[in-house]
Amino acid sequence: MTPMSSISFFERFEADILSGRKTITLRDESESGLVPGQELPVVTFEQGRWFCDIRILAVTPLAFSELDEEHAQAENMSLPELKLLIGEIYPGLEQLYLIRFELLQG
Numbered sequence: 001m002t003p004m005s006s007i008s009f010f011e012r013f014e015a016d017i018l019s020g021r022k023t024i025t026l027r028d029e030s031e032s033g034l035v036p037g038q039e040l041p042v043v044t045f046e047q048g049r050w051f052c053d054i055r056i057l058a059v060t061p062l063a064f065s066e067l068d069e070e071h072a073q074a075e076n077m078s079l080p081e082l083k084l085l086i087g088e089i090y091p092g093l094e095q096l097y098l099i100r101f102e103l104l105q106g
């Protein structure tokens with residue numbers, strides 16, 4: 001697997017990340033190779049525009065069926081909103097990876 005040199009987020013989550021309200025992201029296996037302690041730039045998915053750097057704190061496998069209120073809170077949304085969003089981004093995918101991160105600069 002090629003090491004990731006940046007991570008992208010949809011522009012609509014930029015403000016939540018910069019304010020520290022969003023501290024996790026759920027991704028598929030293709031983005032599960034991040035390593036705790038790794039620092040990397042964050043860019044928008046739409047334009048590839050840099051907007052901050054983050055440090056990876058943990059990468060943990062998590063099943064869609066295990067999503068709970070704590071995950072939703074760390075995403076700054078309700079659990080139904082989070083499940084709907086994940087279903088739209090990764091239709092039918094059960095095996096997700098929970099990536100915890102901290103904001104370094106924005």
Ligand SMILES: CC(=O)Nc1ccn([C@H]2C[C@H](O)[C@@H](CO)O2)c(=O)n1
Nearest residue numbers: 008009010013025026027045075089
């Ligand atoms: C290309 C791609 O998958 N981009 C993504 C995936 C996820 N996110 C956000 C949406 C949610 O807040 C969490 C959970 O997946 O991460 C994203 O911004 N961009």
